[in-house]
Amino acid sequence: MIAALAAGAAVVPMSTYRAGRLESQYLELIWIGVANPAEEVQYFVNKSQQIAILSSATASSLARSVAGLCAQQGRSLPHLVASEAIGRSTYLKPFSVVISSDRYLDDNAAGVVIFTSGTTGKPKGSVLRRAYIHEAALNVVEGYDITHNDILLHTLPVHHATGLGTSFFPWMISGACIEFRTHGSFDPAWVWRRLRDGEITVFSGVPTMYLRLMWYHQKELAGLPASERYKYAAGVQRLRCLLCGSSALQQPVQDFWTRLRNNGKPGIYVRYGSSEVPGCIRVSADTDFLNLPEGCVGSPTTGVDIEIDSEGWFKTGDICRREGKYIFIVDRASIDIIKSGGYKIGAPEVEKVCLELPYVREASIMGIEDEEFGERVAAVITMVSSSKDWTLGIDQLRDDLRKSLPAYKLPTLLRVLDHELPKGPTGKVQKKSLGSQLFGPSWPRDDSVQVWRTAKARL
Numbered sequence: 001m002i003a004a005l006a007a008g009a010a011v012v013p014m015s016t017y018r019a020g021r022l023e024s025q026y027l028e029l030i031w032i033g034v035a036n037p038a039e040e041v042q043y044f045v046n047k048s049q050q051i052a053i054l055s056s057a058t059a060s061s062l063a064r065s066v067a068g069l070c071a072q073q074g075r076s077l078p079h080l081v082a083s084e085a086i087g088r089s090t091y092l093k094p095f096s097v098v099i100s101s102d103r104y105l106d107d108n109a110a111g112v113v114i115f116t117s118g119t120t121g122k123p124k125g126s127v128l129r130r131a132y133i134h135e136a137a138l139n140v141v142e143g144y145d146i147t148h149n150d151i152l153l154h155t156l157p158v159h160h161a162t163g164l165g166t167s168f169f170p171w172m173i174s175g176a177c178i179e180f181r182t183h184g185s186f187d188p189a190w191v192w193r194r195l196r197d198g199e200i201t202v203f204s205g206v207p208t209m210y211l212r213l214m215w216y217h218q219k220e221l222a223g224l225p226a227s228e229r230y231k232y233a234a235g236v237q238r239l240r241c242l243l244c245g246s247s248a249l250q251q252p253v254q255d256f257w258t259r260l261r262n263n264g265k266p267g268i269y270v271r272y273g274s275s276e277v278p279g280c281i282r283v284s285a286d287t288d289f290l291n292l293p294e295g296c297v298g299s300p301t302t303g304v305d306i307e308i309d310s311e312g313w314f315k316t317g318d319i320c321r322r323e324g325k326y327i328f329i330v331d332r333a334s335i336d337i338i339k340s341g342g343y344k345i346g347a348p349e350v351e352k353v354c355l356e357l358p359y360v361r362e363a364s365i366m367g368i369e370d371e372e373f374g375e376r377v378a379a380v381i382t383m384v385s386s387s388k389d390w391t392l393g394i395d396q397l398r399d400d401l402r403k404s405l406p407a408y409k410l411p412t413l414l415r416v417l418d419h420e421l422p423k424g425p426t427g428k429v430q431k432k433s434l435g436s437q438l439f440g441p442s443w444p445r446d447d448s449v450q451v452w453r454t455a456k457a458r459l
Contacts, residue, residue, distance in 0.1 A: 010110040038065040107131035116275040140170035148175035165278035188216035204243040206342030246342035272297035296326040338367035379411035394450040
């Protein structure tokens with residue numbers, strides 16, 4: 001990514017899972033994951049006008065499939081495998097380094113494009129200028145007092161605005177160290193071991209990660225002998241700060257980490273942002289944490305102005321309130337945006353793919369509040385008449401949707417109705433009322449609600 005940006009190219013990062021492994025690759029430059037359907041990757045390639053594909057050896061098969069699909073449309077894209085394209089030696093003799101005579105790269109040119117789900121269907125690309133990437137990174141460095149002495153434990157997806165804007169670029173320009181876990185899905189046991197070892201100074205995650213770490217502590221660590229528990233607690237207390245964003249942090253989770261850091265250090269520094277304006281509101285390192293209002297996401301960062309219900313400003317779609325200098329996020333203005341496990345998912349996109357299945361007559365996708373993920377992706381389906389003689393299971397639905405959608409967008413809750421979806425006077429499905437009717441507080445005990453479960457859930 002750094003080499004591509006240095007050459008003046010724009011980068012479109014993506015990342016997904018395959019068989020429990022996290023694969024991170026570039027597609028020129030677009031990062032692809034080997035679990036992404038080729039057709040979806042092709043959409044990103046075409047939308048962002050890619051000129052070449054650079055992949056890892058692991059993802060070369062998918063990259064070739066994407067290049068083949070583009071060739072069918074008359075676009076010839078060169079495909080390079082990174083391990084074959086990069087030289088084996090990185091050593092340079094001092095006098096072999098020269099100053100480039102190329103023109104200075106345009107700060108207003110596209111730097112990184114983050115694709116985020118919109119409310120109207122297909123994901124949309126947020127184009128971040130080269131200057132913005134640099135200035136935003138400096139803003140993060142100053143806000144969290146990042147120095148060359150820091151070591152960040154990086155467990156976030158690299159296609160995510162948080163994984164790059166908060167947990168990559170700032171640490172690179174400050175000379176800090178980033179420790180990546182190069183394989184596997186998020187593993188609370190492994191993260192706890194690294195925190196216990198004591199080298200890490202900063203940990204950055206999404207609420208689901210902090211929740212799973214809390215659960216693991218309560219189940220596996222709380223019963224250890226006092227001497228062993230102390231090692232884990234001491235590791236957490238040695239951390240300079242804990243960072244969290246992407247969705248709302250549950251107050252009990254914040255309380256747990258604050259208690260664990262009982263030596264007077266703050267709990268979790270929360271922030272608010274979007275793919276278009278990452279981390280524009282935050283609790284900074286110089287905040288008086290003890291007097292911080294409960295539930296707030298901090299105050300606007302340097303250079304950021306915020307207006308509520310004003311024309312001519314970028315509209316986030318969030319409902320908020322302001323108390324003094326602090327901002328509180330109350331709700332989403334659109335129910336069609338689902339925030340699940342740190343991802344932002346557009347319900348219309350999932351609905352469109354559901355309706356392409358031959359046995360689906362109607363489909364409504366909505367977010368249902370969930371302690372672990374923030375929201376679960378829930379599907380309400382009615383069947384075509386010829387398909388009513390068999391029962392649709394959530395595993396079947398997910399398998400069929402997987403051909404067109406990445407794993408994090410797949411429904412984890414399902415209700416199949418034997419009648420038409422309830423609609424309002426305008427003929428639209430009333431998702432807010434429908435969600436409360438079909439997935440009420442007792443849905444975990446409701447036999448009519450199918451729940452997808454896995455032995456080891458992946459973020």
